[in-house]
Amino acid sequence: MLADLLQNTLDGLAAGASYALVALGFTLIFGVLRRANLSFGAAIMLGCYAAAAVSQQRPGLGLVALAAITVLVSVLAGAYVERLCFAPHRRGSAVAAMVASFALWMHLEEIAVLLLPRHVVGFPPLYEGEPIVLAGLAIRVESLVALGTAGAICALLAGLLYRTRFGISVRAVIASPLAAEIAGIRTGRIFFLVFALASAIGGLAGFLVAATDAQITPMMGMWFTLKGLIAMMLGGLGSLPGAVMGALALGLIEAHSQWFLGPQLRDFLVYLLLFLLLAAAPKWMRTHSAS
Amino acid sequence: MDAYALGLLTNVGLLGFLALSAYVMLLAGEMSFGQQAFFGVGAYAGGMLTAMAGWPLPLAAVAAMAAGALAALAVALPTLRLRGLYFAMATLAAAEMARIGFELLQWQVDRDGEPVGPDGTQGFRGIRWVFESGLAPEAWTALVWSLLAAVLALAALAERSRLGATLRAVGEDPGLAAVLGLDVDRFKLGVIAAAGALAALGGVLFAHHNTYIEPRNFDIMLGVHSLAYALIGGLGTAFGPLIGVVLDVGLLEGTRVFHGYRMVAFGGLVALLLVLRPRGLLDETAVRWIGRRFS
Numbered sequence: 001m002l003a004d005l006l007q008n009t010l011d012g013l014a015a016g017a018s019y020a021l022v023a024l025g026f027t028l029i030f031g032v033l034r035r036a037n038l039s040f041g042a043a044i045m046l047g048c049y050a051a052a053a054v055s056q057q058r059p060g061l062g063l064v065a066l067a068a069i070t071v072l073v074s075v076l077a078g079a080y081v082e083r084l085c086f087a088p089h090r091r092g093s094a095v096a097a098m099v100a101s102f103a104l105w106m107h108l109e110e111i112a113v114l115l116l117p118r119h120v121v122g123f124p125p126l127y128e129g130e131p132i133v134l135a136g137l138a139i140r141v142e143s144l145v146a147l148g149t150a151g152a153i154c155a156l157l158a159g160l161l162y163r164t165r166f167g168i169s170v171r172a173v174i175a176s177p178l179a180a181e182i183a184g185i186r187t188g189r190i191f192f193l194v195f196a197l198a199s200a201i202g203g204l205a206g207f208l209v210a211a212t213d214a215q216i217t218p219m220m221g222m223w224f225t226l227k228g229l230i231a232m233m234l235g236g237l238g239s240l241p242g243a244v245m246g247a248l249a250l251g252l253i254e255a256h257s258q259w260f261l262g263p264q265l266r267d268f269l270v271y272l273l274l275f276l277l278l279a280a281a282p283k284w285m286r287t288h289s290a291s
Numbered sequence: 292m293d294a295y296a297l298g299l300l301t302n303v304g305l306l307g308f309l310a311l312s313a314y315v316m317l318l319a320g321e322m323s324f325g326q327q328a329f330f331g332v333g334a335y336a337g338g339m340l341t342a343m344a345g346w347p348l349p350l351a352a353v354a355a356m357a358a359g360a361l362a363a364l365a366v367a368l369p370t371l372r373l374r375g376l377y378f379a380m381a382t383l384a385a386a387e388m389a390r391i392g393f394e395l396l397q398w399q400v401d402r403d404g405e406p407v408g409p410d411g412t413q414g415f416r417g418i419r420w421v422f423e424s425g426l427a428p429e430a431w432t433a434l435v436w437s438l439l440a441a442v443l444a445l446a447a448l449a450e451r452s453r454l455g456a457t458l459r460a461v462g463e464d465p466g467l468a469a470v471l472g473l474d475v476d477r478f479k480l481g482v483i484a485a486a487g488a489l490a491a492l493g494g495v496l497f498a499h500h501n502t503y504i505e506p507r508n509f510d511i512m513l514g515v516h517s518l519a520y521a522l523i524g525g526l527g528t529a530f531g532p533l534i535g536v537v538l539d540v541g542l543l544e545g546t547r548v549f550h551g552y553r554m555v556a557f558g559g560l561v562a563l564l565l566v567l568r569p570r571g572l573l574d575e576t577a578v579r580w581i582g583r584r585f586s
Contacts, residue, residue: 036376036379084562084563084566088565088566089569093569095522096522096565098379099522099561099565100561100566101562103557103558103562104558104559104562105558106555106557106558107554107555107559108558109554110552110555111555114551114555222512226511229380230380233380237377264395267391268395271385271387272384272388274380275369275384278370278377278380278384279369279373279381281373
């Protein structure tokens with residue numbers, strides 16, 4: 001019983017590490033734009049599909065090269081979304097930007113499926129050996145990679161945001177786009193760069209999930225978008241440390257409730273928790289006004 | 292008219308109810324990701340009443356609309372003070388709970404030696420009231436469209452009245468509306484209940500049109516589609532949402548020009564359209580312009 005609890009906790013943290021990367025991407029975009037990017041998951045999916053397509057043509061390609069392709073295509077797709085959905089609506093309606101990003105979700109998802117039209121597409125696995133067994137617990141190497149990557153990205157992101165000039169500009173835009181603009185920061189450029197940065201982090205998450213599962217499906221775009229949105233909301237909309245906490249909490253809740261209640265009730269429980277939290281609206285969930 | 296075209300026409304009408312429901316929410320200043328849940332509540336409630344309890348469709352439709360309105364109120368009461376993305380995510384969470392609820396719903400009764408009723412993820416077969424009542428397909432399509440026309444006529448009347456002005460005032464600036472002496476919360480609850488009932492009416496008709504429904508029908512994609520229909524058609528008139536549906540289902544699916552590329556074309560077109568017209572094709576300015584031409 002205790003071993004099961006520990007094992008679930010471990011698996012939950014590993015899943016949470018991937019969620020954390022997606023939630024960080026969502027939060028960066030929401031932080032500067034105050035808009036949710038519904039096509040975020042689809043851009044990640046397109047990156048994964050592009051990498052899978054390349055690896056079908058060139059089977060010998062290494063994992064690092066595939067990760068680079070996933071990240072690159074995700075960033076290109078993200079930049080495309082920013083230009084088409086968010087740059088034109090910067091001072092306008094949030095609803096228009098969100099519906100436009102939803103439309104591009106369909107658009108990107110369909111392009112990915114046209115690229116590789118099978119229902120399930122194989123993806124080169126991250127690791128093919130057996131899990132490490134330690135004190136009765138099975139520790140998957142993929143989980144360690146996911147946790148390590150998420151930790152490294154968090155550290156790098158913190159360094160970037162708190163130690164560099166670019167980071168100061170980004171934080172200024174997050175605090176107040178108008179004041180940042182008056183202070184001479186080219187906000188349009190910051191929006192674009194943050195979008196690209198967020199897409200790169202998302203692409204990395206996509207690669208980790210695809211290579212861990214060793215397969216990709218047309219459902220993965222929606223999966224990324226939903227998990228990222230939920231983790232971001234759980235952690236208090238717009239806070240980067242909150243997004244990581246929310247993602248880890250989501251991973252843990254899912255792993256434990258799946259064990260005790262099964263997959264249907266697991267999802268139900270997550271949505272119920274999200275609904276109740278939103279309805280109760282505790283203070284830490286209101287770090288930003290969402291218009 | 293062949294069966295395919297007739298089915299397409301009916302589908303446009305059915306989705307029209309849902310798009311209109313999302314449109315009413317947008318006018319009230321609320322972006323809902325969850326109207327598909329009330330469409331689903333209507334479909335399940337209506338289907339169970341006709342197929343399991345043997346009610347006639349009109350009576351079942353009224354009951355299903357009441358169920359949709361109540362479900363919408365149950366979601367709105369605890370979330371009314373949430374704004375923007377908070378409200379959208381709360382409605383999304385509620386709608387996904389409803390969908391999983393349909394997946395867990397197992398309740399079948401014996402009718403003419405066959406089990407009838409919701410069978411979890413296997414869906415709900417045998418909602419055959421339209422077939423059993425001997426309604427011709429043309430008559431059924433006409434019925435769906437007359438109901439939609441009636442709803443649209445009512446909506447058009449409401450938009451010209453004090454009610455429409457109040458709705459837009461509450462949506463534009465709830466604070467200012469409250470200062471003007473409007474009970475914003477009560478008004479919004481009324482609007483949300485009406486939008487829920489409208490979606491449920493669409494759901495009842497959807498269930499009886501297809502004779503078979505399954506939980507997957509009412510997933511998040513349907514909800515976001517209805518929001519997109521409402522916005523691209525335009526926020527200026529109640530006919531806007533219908534234009535959105537016609538553009539997607541009628542033009543792109545119906546003509547099959549973009550076969551295989553339908554979503555690529557539709558997605559790109561919508562994003563481009565919103566760059567040019569952020570409040571949709573028939574926005575308030577366009578509607579006023581047309582109004583002057585014909586007055």
